[in-house]
Amino acid sequence: MKHIKGYRVQENALLIVEQPGAGAAYIAGSGYFDFIQLSRSGIIKRALLNLSRQLSFSLTELAQVVHVSERTLQRYADDAKLSADTSERAILLSQLYQRGTEVFGQLENFKEWMRTPLPAFNYQTPISLLDTTFGFQLIQDELGRIEHGIFA
Template identity: 85%
Template sequence: MSEYMKHLKGYSVQENALMIVEDPSGTYVVGNGYFDFIQLSRSGIIKRALINLGKQISFSLAELSQVLHVSERTLQRYSDDAKLSADTSERAILLSQLYQRGTEVFGHLADFKEWMRTPLPAFNYQTPISLLDTTFGFQLIQDELGRIEHGIFA
């Protein structure tokens, strides 16, 4: 287990894995980070960790279900300690990583959340959040964050 997953006190490993850390030094890929996330995806994250992530990034259950490709009703039926499927867990981790990266680039989670809900020319005047239903959308947003970080605006 990476140091990142160990360093946050008061939360289980599952919940730590999906936390958005506003401290730029709290990056999400430390040591065996990717291997930790592969293992976490395979074993499944618990619903409580997903719900906590949703609260942090101001996503409704309907928005989470759209990104995760799971019906809202299915998510409601899971108990808080139930493990989600590998595919659902992987998408939740990607969402968490995206918001972590956005927080690093923008400096504050609130600024990134606002940007994600703003129609932008770089995304054909769609909101970035509307692109999260595909992995291509995730990549497009990650690429734009890289351009912003390097001062290259579309």
């Protein structure tokens, strides 16, 4: 594994931590400004693929969420930096799954919920809404309602 400055940390930067209150990502001391900087500088492909494996996303699903074709993702080298837009969407995905893990108690429970057609989303699966930022927000809002015991 290469030890290019910052890359080794990035490999795990988007991993979901299954400990309530552990924070939105694996990056120590991370906050909005850290995420802004990470988005601007671009995450590496390996970090995105690690996240994808952890969330059980196919390459097709991942490509739809980050708005990049499958072929383009395949062409990138593992240490290639991704665009700011792609990086931002990957970070949003990581944050959403971290939040879902906190609300549902376990990542596996949240992953199952994300693939279940739900009345709150017009009987669509939440995962099908991740191609827009409005979908991300709708899911975040629903997680807040679930956390507070308000069911639609």
